[in-house]
Amino acid sequence: MPLDYSVIEIFTNEEARCQGKSLGTAVVDYIRGLKIAARCIVTRGIGGVFENGEVATQSVLVLSYNMPLKIEIILPSAALDVVLPEVEQMVCEGIVAVRTMRVQSHKTERRLLPRHFRxxxxxxxxxxxxxxxxxxxxxxxxxxxxxxxxxxxxxxxxxxxxxxxxxxxxxxxxxxxxxxxxxxxxxxxxxxxxxxxxxxxxxxxxxxxxxxxxxxxxxxxxxxxxxxxxxxxxxxxxxxxxxxxxxxxxxxxxxxxQESPNWETFRGQNIQVNNLRVVADIMRRDTVAVPAETPVEEVLRVIDKNDIQRVAVVDQDKTFLGLISDRDLLTAFTDYHPGIWDYFISWMPFSERGRAKKGLNLHLRLRTAAEVMRTKLITVREDTPIEDAIRLMTEKALKRLPVLDADGKFKGMISRDALLRSGFGYPESNIRLLSESGDQ
Missing domain, CATH: 3.10.580.10 (CBS-domain)
Structure with a gap:
């Protein structure tokens, strides 16, 4: 199915400037900042003549440093009315032309981190x-x-x-x-x-x-x-x-x-985006979850035994209810029993600490996971694009996000480490091979 595209062509020269930059650089920066499905190409001619009579040549006898420049912007026609007026204002020297283009297909490779970044x-x-x-x-x-x-x-x-x-x-x-x-x-x-x-x-x-x-x-x-x-x-x-x-x-x-476009919007414009990944591709599915009626004493054992900082709380149907972290436990019980601090600073297992402090142990046994869990949480679904998860975790300063299915059932967690492995550089399989070979 042919796609409706337009081409903006700018015929100018190397000396043309916009806000202190060469016009070619300025237009490229502008198009990049739009984050739309557009491509921009800047080409330098080997010779030419301008309407004022000036000749541009690479002749060794008459060497010109003001060679002709052509800037082409290829974009969906729906974006033309937004882009064209801005481009016209940027061009102080040259010709701006527009033509339609019959595009048969548009394919692009999704990149979280563009190659040019240092x-x-x-x-x-x-x-x-x-x-x-x-x-x-x-x-x-x-x-x-x-x-x-x-x-x-x-x-x-x-x-x-x-x-x-x-x-x-x-x-x-x-x-x-x-x-x-x-x-x-x-x-x-x-x-x-x-x-x-x-x-x-x-x-x-x-x-x-x-x-x-x-x-x-x-x-x-x-x-x-x-x-x-x-x-x-x-x-x-x-x-x-x-x-x-x-x-x-x-x-x-x-x-x-700051840099990634909305890849889902691209797909909505019939642009084929390769290598799109969602949360389900990278989440951990072995994350510990406990029933809502679990005594807090048992939650502490789970945290201690599995060397983790948080556990999910679910009902009998595995529907996600909330999350409990070691910080939640410390702040929830400090006012009730100062001895909770010893649970976190002692090297003894939780079970031995409980016997050493019978009063606290009883208090922890009577309270349930449902009473201390946090319920006002940000979650994502399995089909959430990775970019959206990155945005949430960065804006909200989160280290992990609970993952739910369409019915609200708890499926796992994603972490910053998992996001980092999700496609910024080498594929994960290549990283594994490098590590195993000792090439570090």
């Missing part, structure tokens, strides 16, 4: 950093006040030599709880934890050497590196090897939100 286009510049001698108390305070859970460690010349993360503070420095839990604890507990970290220095807990990347590297290369090395963030260095930025998954997701 790490420096995506990263967070001038990040806060620490040195090997920085106290872990300062590190914890820095991370608690940040949306990130890791910071680069630099030497005296500002070169990255490692990274210090929440995981390092927990497993190497003995911090008893996650930073998120610490942040919602009472000030006395926070002061106690920070005091225990104060005598220790970053060099005692940091991960070294740093896995870093050049600011001029393709952004897709950085994504592949993050997936292969299983890291959430990368220090970025300039040409001298000095820290110039930090690249996190959030930086990548924000770029996707």
């Amino acid at each position: 790490v420096k286009d995506v990263m967070t510049p001038s990040p806060k950093s620490v040195t090997p001698s920085t106290s872990l108390k300062e590190v914890a305070e820095l991370l608690m006040s940040s949306i990130f859970t890791g910071a680069p460690v630099v030497d005296k010349d500002n070169r990255p030599i490692g990274i210090i993360t929440q995981g390092d503070l927990i497993y190497r420095a003995g911090m008893p709880v996650r930073l998120g839990l610490l942040a919602v604890s009472d000030q006395g507990k926070v002061t106690s934890v920070l005091k225990s970290l104060a005598p220790k220095q970053t060099r005692e807990a940091m991960t070294s050497p740093a896995v870093s990347i050049s600011e001029d590297a393709p952004a897709t290369e950085a994504v592949n590196l993050m997936v292969q090395k299983q890291v959430k963030r990368l220090p970025v260095v300039d040409k001298h090897g000095k820290l110039s930025g930090m690249l996190s998954r959030l930086d990548i997701f924000r770029t996707v939100m």
Whole structure:
């Protein structure tokens, strides 16, 4: 079925300018920013003549630097009335023409992260950093006040030599709880934890050497590196090897939100989009769920046994009701029984902690999952496009999203890590092969 398209043709020259840019660059930037199903081509002629009598030539005797330029914009005719007036205003020198085009088919490859993006286009510049001698108390305070859970460690010349993360503070420095839990604890507990970290220095807990990347590297290369090395963030260095930025998954997701068009709209225009993926393609289906009547004591055991931070709550038909996180449990029970803190800072299994505190144990046994779960949650369906999931998780600062089917039944969860593996760089199978071969 033929498609109704139009072509805007601009005949101009290399000296033509628009807002300080060459006209070709300005038009390309404008079309890219529209995020519509349009293509733009800029070609440079090898010779020509203009109506004012000026001749453009590549002759070695009369060398011209003002060669003719042709800019073509191919777009669905429905968008012509929006684009043409803007283009006409941009062209201060040249001819603008329009013609119709009979398009038999339009096919495009979906990309979450365009190839032309470099790490420096995506990263967070001038990040806060620490040195090997920085106290872990300062590190914890820095991370608690940040949306990130890791910071680069630099030497005296500002070169990255490692990274210090929440995981390092927990497993190497003995911090008893996650930073998120610490942040919602009472000030006395926070002061106690920070005091225990104060005598220790970053060099005692940091991960070294740093896995870093050049600011001029393709952004897709950085994504592949993050997936292969299983890291959430990368220090970025300039040409001298000095820290110039930090690249996190959030930086990548924000770029996707800004740059990706609405692929579903493209499909509605009879444009064939290849490699479209939905949430069902990447979600985890082995996520733990508990019935609504489950005692909170059992929920704690489930969290502890499976080394997870949250569980879904469902009814007898597997319909999704809510979500319980370790933070929910801590905040829900602190007012009832201060001993709940010990559940999160002790290395004993939950069952042993319960026997040690019979009063709290009874209290937890009498309360059910339905009483402490959160119900005002953002969820997605299995057929939700990945781009929409990225947008939701980025805008709402979510690390995971529950996935439901059309009937509201709980099917699984998606995470930031799963999104990162969903098609930014190498196909996931290639990443697996690289990792298995040791080529990292």
